[in-house]
Amino acid sequence: MFDNRFKPQARNLLIKGARPVGFAQPGLPPVLDVLVSADGAILDVAADIAADTAKLVEAKGAFISPGWTDLHAHVWYGGTDISIRPEQGGAPRGVTTIVDAGSAGEANFHGLREFIIEPARENIYAFLNLGSIGLVACNRVTELQDMRSIDIDRTIAVIKENRDIIVGLKVRASAVISGGWDLVPLKLAKKLSRVLDLPVMVHVGEPPPLYDDVLGLLTEGDIVTHCFNGKQGGSIIEDEDLYKLAEDAAKRGIILDVGHGGASFSFDVGKAALERGLLPNTISTDLHNRSLDTSVWDMATTMSKLLSLGMGMEDVIIASSTAPKRAINKPADNLLAKGKPAEFTIFDLEQGDLVVTDSQGARSTLHQTFEPRYAILGAEAVTAHRHQPIAAGEPGHKCPSCGWKS
Known part of the structure; x- marks a missing residue:
């Protein structure tokens, strides 16, 4: 069954002259064409396919990969004070699937679904926040103060009613969120995850709880986000025991x-x-309105940072496409097979110098950057490019592909 968020198009789509990467699918030509039906299914993959009457996307030797999937972003725009619109980090940036990481709790998930997820061009899934209010007023009003913040029965009910969208539970295990409550929220989340057979995504940051103790509670399939944070007491390189x-x-x-x-x-x-x-x-962005124009920018820039630190190009692609899909139990194999839904990113790897920063403000110069050209969602080809950040106080610019003014 095809995802109903692939918008039906009147004509087939033909992608010509793309180099496949990240598919782990034997027998693919080194440069290939992909024909997609008007309803979004792959009709053919071959070295050369006649254009016929299909809409044409000329890759011109650019790479084609499984659609980039951002496992951690915040897109409950209007429902929380931290979220962006999906298109600000989605298809116009080469990202075909976004996973909202706990913006909504049980009390406001219905709005995230109705007003953001269902109308979106992108595929959007969600980790449900253990705290009932989610990130309504992020870091100003905590979602995990004490047991009054959590309604276990309602959380279970909302997950059961939205199994098609909710892919796990999100809990922020950090002193700035839960004060001295330590491991209790994570223990509750793990209990629910066993009952519901879903993974937990846990935010690690300022202790307590200790990163060490968090890892001890997690099991296969659970997710530690912010794994390479540089916070005091939470950095894996300042403590050899924690690194191990x-x-x-x-x-x-x-x-x-x-x-x-x-x-x-x-x-x-x-x-x-x-x-x-x-x-x-x-690899994920944790993209929100406080990181969009500061340290993060977008998925492509985040991927480029990991490339610059020594990850191989194909490893970066896998960590940004099929690996996150597997993490949320979505199809990730044989994605170029006939009959499969078409969900791809077409991109170049460009040479040139780009100065970026990490979350601590440390600067680095990237010499190669991933540059998205198209997000392919069914028979729809969305023109894409990296985000162009603006400095505080500067007038906004209008993105030519999504129309959003920064």
Whole structure:
């Protein structure tokens, strides 16, 4: 069954001259054409397909990968004070699937679904926040003060009613959120995850609880987001015991997610981990309105940062496409097979210098950047490009592909 968010188009779509990467699908031509039906299904993949009457997308040797999937973003625009519109980090940026990471709790999930997820061009899923109010007033009004913040019965009911959209539970395990409540919220989330057979995504940050203790509670399929944060007491490179716990967690099948954000990614931590062979399983932005024009920008720039720190190009693509899909139990194999829904990103890897920062303000110069050209959603080809950030106080600019004024 095809995702009903692929908007039906009147004509077939033909992608010509693209180089496949990240599919792990044997027998693909080094340069290929992809024919997509008007209803979004792949009709043919071959070295050369006649254009006929199909709409034509000329890749001109650009790469084609499974659609970029941002495992951690915040898109409950209007429902929280931190969220952006999906199109600000979605298809016009090359991202075909977005996972909202706990913007909504049980009390306001219905609005996220009706007003954001269902109308969106992109595929959007959600981790439901353990706290009933979610991130309504993020870091100003905590969603996890004490047990009055959590309604277990209603949380279970909302998840059961929205299994097609809700892919897990989100809990922020950090002193700035839960004060001295320590591990109790995570323990509750883990209990619910066992009852509902869903993973937990846990935000790690300022202790308590300790990052060490968080890892000890997680099991295979759970997700640690902000895995390479540089916060005091929460950095895996300032504590050898914690680093070994992180290595052990990865071996146990716990997913290490970048979750860059405005305060949660360090070049030094990422570089040190990569040099020791500890790679993130998934790359995500934690994109929100406080990180959009500061440290994060978009998915392509975040991917480029990991490339610059030593991850291989194909590893970066997998961590940004099929790995996050697997993390939320969505199809991730044989994505170029006939009959499969067409969901791809067409991009270039460009040479040139770009100065960027991490969440601590450390600067780095990227010499290669991922540059999205199209997001393919069914038979729809959305023109894409990297976000162009603006400095505080400067007049906004209008994005030519999504129309959004920064």
